[in-house]
Amino acid sequence: MIHGRTDCPRIDLARTRNxxxxxxxxxxxxxxxxxxxxxxLKLDSRVCFESGxxxxxxxxxxxxxxxxxxxxxxxxxxxxMVTSPPYYNAPFDYPNLFKDYDEFLRLIDDLSRDLFRVxxxxxxxxxxxxxxxxxxxxxxxxxxxxxxxxxxxxxYRDRIVWIKPKGYVxxxxxxxxxxxxxxxxxxxxxxIQESILIFQKGRFDYSFVRELSSKIxxxxxxxxHDYNDHEWHLTVWNITNVLPLGxxxxxGIAAFPEEIPRRLIKLFSFHGETVLDPFLGSGTTMKxxxxxxxxxxxxxxxxxxxKIINQKLESSHQSDSKVEFRFRRExxxxxxxxxxxxxxxxxxxx
Numbered sequence: 001m002i003h004g005r006t007d008c009p010r011i012d013l014a015r016t017r018n019x020x021x022x023x024x025x026x027x028x029x030x031x032x033x034x035x036x037x038x039x040x041l042k043l044d045s046r047v048c049f050e051s052g053x054x055x056x057x058x059x060x061x062x063x064x065x066x067x068x069x070x071x072x073x074x075x076x077x078x079x080x081m082v083t084s085p086p087y088y089n090a091p092f093d094y095p096n097l098f099k100d101y102d103e104f105l106r107l108i109d110d111l112s113r114d115l116f117r118v119x120x121x122x123x124x125x126x127x128x129x130x131x132x133x134x135x136x137x138x139x140x141x142x143x144x145x146x147x148x149x150x151x152x153x154x155x156y157r158d159r160i161v162w163i164k165p166k167g168y169v170x171x172x173x174x175x176x177x178x179x180x181x182x183x184x185x186x187x188x189x190x191x192i193q194e195s196i197l198i199f200q201k202g203r204f205d206y207s208f209v210r211e212l213s214s215k216i217x218x219x220x221x222x223x224x225h226d227y228n229d230h231e232w233h234l235t236v237w238n239i240t241n242v243l244p245l246g247x248x249x250x251x252g253i254a255a256f257p258e259e260i261p262r263r264l265i266k267l268f269s270f271h272g273e274t275v276l277d278p279f280l281g282s283g284t285t286m287k288x289x290x291x292x293x294x295x296x297x298x299x300x301x302x303x304x305x306x307k308i309i310n311q312k313l314e315s316s317h318q319s320d321s322k323v324e325f326r327f328r329r330e331x332x333x334x335x336x337x338x339x340x341x342x343x344x345x346x347x348x349x350x
Contacts, residue, residue, distance in 0.1 A: 057320030065328030067278035068110030122204035
């Protein structure tokens with residue numbers, strides 16, 4: 001049986017009898033072979049892949065190029081975006097990556113508009129980000145990304161607060177000002193949280209779920225143990241961040257913990273669908289998508305991360321998956337050197 005919508009075109013073999021028995025037999029054999037071929041289902045003008053997804057391995061495509069235009073991806077072919085944009089000129093990770101804040105916002109603006117094109121109707125886009133303090137100036141990254149995504153046509157669905165362990169942040173030069181000057185107006189708190197901004201392209205048609213095969217539904221089912229005991233149901237997630245250990249694969253890269261994309265992929269996509277990370281970095285989102293049986297696209301400007309991305313994908317031991325690397329001319333050959341990233345650890349507070 002071919003799984004699909006009841007309004008999909010069907011073959012009426014009875015109407016072929018007047019064309020000869022041989023033709024009908026050939027047509028019947030052709031129809032039977034379609035059981036293992038992925039079909040495209042139309043659902044209120046939406047395009048999604050259903051039959052055959054569980055019969056093939058996943059494909060993961062890395063494009064080394066600017067994500068402001070994602071010309072390699074077809075319209076409405078992505079079911080979920082999970083990403084963490086580079087922290088705007090973060091002193092320890094991306095110093096002077098952007099000429100100014102307007103350049104950063106232009107990139108997010110270009111991304112949000114092309115994202116609206118590639119994301120399937122009703123589907124979700126998630127940004128892991130936070131406001132940035134650079135050289136004593138606080139930049140409203142969360143508010144500005146929200147504004148740009150709304151301008152691009154998305155709905156603002158939710159915001160989750162990611163809380164990092166308290167012990168990770170010591171008394172810093174920022175919060176320690178009060179210790180030196182215990183008087184009003186000297187208070188500057190240390191930040192142990194980030195925002196997970198969730199946007200949606202229109203509204204999801206839940207009749208789509210009823211058309212999925214039992215295999216897809218079984219593989220996509222959310223663990224109620226995780227949902228309740230690990231408090232996925234709350235708007236505050238307590239997750240340990242990737243600690244800056246010298247032995248980790250992402251040394252010198254501002255990677256986020258795998259638990260974040262793991263939760264988002266399980267909550268907002270079905271098995272066999274496609275996940276996009278336009279700021280791929282070391283490939284965390286892609287690795288988790290691979291482990292969860294999703295296809296993926298990733299964009300990264302730094303060609304020097306190819307080896308790390310490849311190592312990370314190989315470490316998940318998914319033998320049936322395929323990884324492709326594509327290079328645009330404008331992609332950079334490597335990240336800024338470590339010495340360039342090491343700036344003074346004192347942050348001026350004004």
